[in-house]
Amino acid sequence: MHYRTVFDIPRDELLAPGHGLCGGCVAGTIVRLLLKVAGPNTIVVNPTGCVEVSTTTFPYTSWRVPYIHVAFENAAAVASGIEASIKVLQKKNVIDPSKKINIIVIGGDGGTADIGFQALSGMLERGHKVMYVLYDNEAYMNTGIQRSGTTPLFAWTTTTPIGKVLKGKIQVKKPVAEIVAAHRVPYVATANPAYFLDMMNKFKRGLDVDGPSFIHVIQPCTTGWRYDPRIGIKIARLATETAMWINWELDHGEFRVTVTVPKRKHVRHYIRVQGRFNHLTDEDIETIQKYVDKEVERINKLVGKEVIGPVVE
Amino acid sequence: MENSIWKRIPLNSNYAAAYGAKDSDVDVVAAYPITPQTPAVEKIADFISNGELNAEMIHVESEHSAMSACIGAAAVGARTFTATSAQGLELMHELLHIASGLRLPIVMAVASRALSAPLSIWGDYSDVINIRDTSWIILIASTAQEVYDSIIQAYKIAEDPDVLLPVVVAYDGFMMSHTYELVYVAKNPEIFRDYIPKKVNWTILNVEKPITMGAVANPDWYYEFKYQQVLAMKRSYSVIKNSAKEFEKRYGRSYDTVEVYNNGGKIAVLTYGGLFGTVVEAIDYMNKQGTQITGIKLRLFRPFPLQEIRKVIEDLKMLIVIDRAISFGAPIEGTVAMEISALLHRESIDIPIYSYIASIGQRTTTEEDIIGIVKDAVKLFESGKRISESIYWGVRE
Ligand SMILES: Cc1ncc(C[n+]2csc(CCOP(=O)(O)OP(=O)(O)O)c2C)c(N)n1
Ligand code: SF4
Ligand SMILES: [Mg+2]
Numbered sequence: 001m002h003y004r005t006v007f008d009i010p011r012d013e014l015l016a017p018g019h020g021l022c023g024g025c026v027a028g029t030i031v032r033l034l035l036k037v038a039g040p041n042t043i044v045v046n047p048t049g050c051v052e053v054s055t056t057t058f059p060y061t062s063w064r065v066p067y068i069h070v071a072f073e074n075a076a077a078v079a080s081g082i083e084a085s086i087k088v089l090q091k092k093n094v095i096d097p098s099k100k101i102n103i104i105v106i107g108g109d110g111g112t113a114d115i116g117f118q119a120l121s122g123m124l125e126r127g128h129k130v131m132y133v134l135y136d137n138e139a140y141m142n143t144g145i146q147r148s149g150t151t152p153l154f155a156w157t158t159t160t161p162i163g164k165v166l167k168g169k170i171q172v173k174k175p176v177a178e179i180v181a182a183h184r185v186p187y188v189a190t191a192n193p194a195y196f197l198d199m200m201n202k203f204k205r206g207l208d209v210d211g212p213s214f215i216h217v218i219q220p221c222t223t224g225w226r227y228d229p230r231i232g233i234k235i236a237r238l239a240t241e242t243a244m245w246i247n248w249e250l251d252h253g254e255f256r257v258t259v260t261v262p263k264r265k266h267v268r269h270y271i272r273v274q275g276r277f278n279h280l281t282d283e284d285i286e287t288i289q290k291y292v293d294k295e296v297e298r299i300n301k302l303v304g305k306e307v308i309g310p311v312v313e
Numbered sequence: 314m315e316n317s318i319w320k321r322i323p324l325n326s327n328y329a330a331a332y333g334a335k336d337s338d339v340d341v342v343a344a345y346p347i348t349p350q351t352p353a354v355e356k357i358a359d360f361i362s363n364g365e366l367n368a369e370m371i372h373v374e375s376e377h378s379a380m381s382a383c384i385g386a387a388a389v390g391a392r393t394f395t396a397t398s399a400q401g402l403e404l405m406h407e408l409l410h411i412a413s414g415l416r417l418p419i420v421m422a423v424a425s426r427a428l429s430a431p432l433s434i435w436g437d438y439s440d441v442i443n444i445r446d447t448s449w450i451i452l453i454a455s456t457a458q459e460v461y462d463s464i465i466q467a468y469k470i471a472e473d474p475d476v477l478l479p480v481v482v483a484y485d486g487f488m489m490s491h492t493y494e495l496v497y498v499a500k501n502p503e504i505f506r507d508y509i510p511k512k513v514n515w516t517i518l519n520v521e522k523p524i525t526m527g528a529v530a531n532p533d534w535y536y537e538f539k540y541q542q543v544l545a546m547k548r549s550y551s552v553i554k555n556s557a558k559e560f561e562k563r564y565g566r567s568y569d570t571v572e573v574y575n576n577g578g579k580i581a582v583l584t585y586g587g588l589f590g591t592v593v594e595a596i597d598y599m600n601k602q603g604t605q606i607t608g609i610k611l612r613l614f615r616p617f618p619l620q621e622i623r624k625v626i627e628d629l630k631m632l633i634v635i636d637r638a639i640s641f642g643a644p645i646e647g648t649v650a651m652e653i654s655a656l657l658h659r660e661s662i663d664i665p666i667y668s669y670i671a672s673i674g675q676r677t678t679t680e681e682d683i684i685g686i687v688k689d690a691v692k693l694f695e696s697g698k699r700i701s702e703s704i705y706w707g708v709r710e
Binding site: 040041042043045052053056057058059061063064065066067068069070071073074076077078079080081082083084085086087088089091092094095099101118119121122125126 | 340341343367368369371372373374375377378379381382383384385386387388389390391393407408411415511518519520523524525526527528529530531534
């Protein structure tokens with residue numbers, strides 16, 4: 001089954017209300033929809049980060065599925081242990097072998113692309129049947145907005161401040177999903193909560209494939225990106241409309257852009273609504289635009305046709 | 314003991330550990346190679362690949378992931394095993410606290426080894442002593458037989474509902490991990506099924522009954538979690554003793570938390586691990602020469618066996634403690650010597666303790682060295698000198 005309209009979305013709420021994420025935090029939206037796709041036969045592994053600290057303060061929990069947090073850099077290894085364990089316990093009939101149990105990691109960009117990357121790479125290489133969902137808010141938010149490998153070019157963070165000499169991050173964003181794809185796992189996708197049906201279908205596909213899957217989701221963060229909490233989803237949509245974020249999937253080697261953008265918006269529409277880019281000059285924005293144009297060209301070439309169109313506004 | 318249930322085979326302590334894990338019917342093994350532990354992991358891989366052990370082996374990419382995977386596996390109810398040494402144990406360190414904090418009964422063998430830098434692959438106990446505050450139960454074996462038996466007992470201890478703490482079984486890197494002894498192993502590991510039945514006594518992740526593990530605990534709760542560990546560690550003491558007793562009743566081999574050789578001497582030498590064998594040889598020699606020396610072996614490092622230690626040393630004239638790791642900058646740099654000193658002080662027992670450091674980085678320590686240490690200590694004692702600092706035996710200054 002595919003999710004075609006909002007009416008296809010299950011009504012069960014496996015993420016209980018009352019968590020402590022910032023008002024308007026899009027991570028909550030992503031996790032809530034993810035659990036709707038996964039359903040109750042699911043074990044969640046969550047490394048240290050915003051989602052973890054804001055949903056599990058003892059004696060409360062927001063999780064209506066079994067959940068474990070162990071540390072910051074090892075979620076993929078913990079999930080590997082869970083998966084191997086369930087496999088052998090099902091073989092030994094200790095756990096009902098007919099029961100399909102989803103094992104899902106929900107990790108931030110730091111816990112996934114930086115400090116947790118070794119464990120992730122190991123899990124992918126060993127082929128554990130785990131779906132790894134990266135919610136990418138492009139910085140270490142839990143510790144107060146420090147740069148990460150996925151922080152985009154020029155973005156302000158508390159460790160890439162705006163000074164006289166340096167202004168924001170000087171490197172470009174780490175292409176995590178593509179690095180994961182290089183592990184040749186069955187399913188890798190990028191997704192955007194503004195295109196929630198597309199995102200949910202990717203979650204579903206990720207859970208269905210036999211082997212590791214990886215879904216890289218962009219997650220606007222009101223506190224770190226410095227925008228009005230009401231417009232989180234709008235910003236997410238702008239990310240795709242400007243091609244700062246392209247939604248694609250790689251399903252058993254077959255590459256597809258799942259959200260085509262025939263008419264593209266200039267990146268300034270995305271950048272100018274976020275405080276973290278306040279210091280950017282028009283020239284800086286043009287530098288980013290050129291970088292995005294190149295990316296678009298590369299993706300179009302990869303697909304073999306123009307799935308992302310030219311900038312029209 | 315050469316009866317129907319045992320076969321006697323030559324094993325080094327690494328293999329003995331692997332046999333112990335196999336005969337405990339572990340479900341999941343996650344480990345990463347490091348000298349001198351490596352053969353233990355290779356042996357388990359053999360067992361799995363030839364069908365002697367029905368377990369999943371996770372070929373993790375680091376020790377950090379090894380312990381993480383064991384935590385994940387134990388969290389869904391598997392009996393788990395890992396093994397490591399030195400740098401690997403250090404890399405795991407963060408997870409050691411988490412494994413015990415989550416109250417998961419993981420068992421780990423440690424072929425003890427010196428820590429870098431400078432790099433040394435050789436045996437000492439720097440790694441083991443370093444994990445003393447991680448809330449793991451720490452057993453130190455001094456023969457391959459004891460390694461095998463202790464691994465099996467370790468599951469009994471760890472999985473006891475009154476304990477639910479992880480257990481380390483340590484043994485000397487190289488001096489034990491790579492030397493062969495004749496070991497009785499079960500002809501049929503089924504004999505251990507009643508001793509360590511597979512009963513999941515701990516809280517697990519189960520889709521029928523969702524729980525949250527590894528929660529955040531703020532100042533209003535964290536303290537209570539830690540205190541629960543304090544109590545579990547205290548309770549573990551009698552469980553450790555009873556597990557050994559029941560083991561003896563069922564299988565005939567006896568162990569205690571502290572073991573004494575040639576009881577009755579007024580001068581005693583206390584140490585741990587394989588070096589105790591050397592101490593025993595030296596004692597035999599000295600006894601023949603007319604000096605009655607008692608040997609004390611510390612088999613349990615955490616929880617520290619207060620009562621037993623007290624019992625065996627309270628009538629001594631003097632005690633020599635040989636430590637195999639250095640606690641830099643500590644009031645007494647031999648850790649075990651320091652802990653016994655604290656104990657004696659608190660119990661108002663006044664026995665001079667002479668703290669010696671030996672076999673660091675596996676610097677050869679022979680019977681002659683032990684005899685030398687005893688002579689040195691006795692001389693100090695007889696000249697009325699009490700030395701509170703540790704003495705570095707055989708070091709070039
Ligand atoms: C080994 C270790 N180093 C550092 C930290 C501190 N720390 C906790 S969460 C975090 C950042 C998390 O960033 P990310 O993974 O992007 O998740 P987010 O908070 O942004 O959701 C850091 C640095 C830690 N918990 N463990
Ligand atoms: S800091 Fe950002 S990611 Fe963290 S809870 Fe707040 S909005 Fe969400
Ligand atoms: Mg982040």
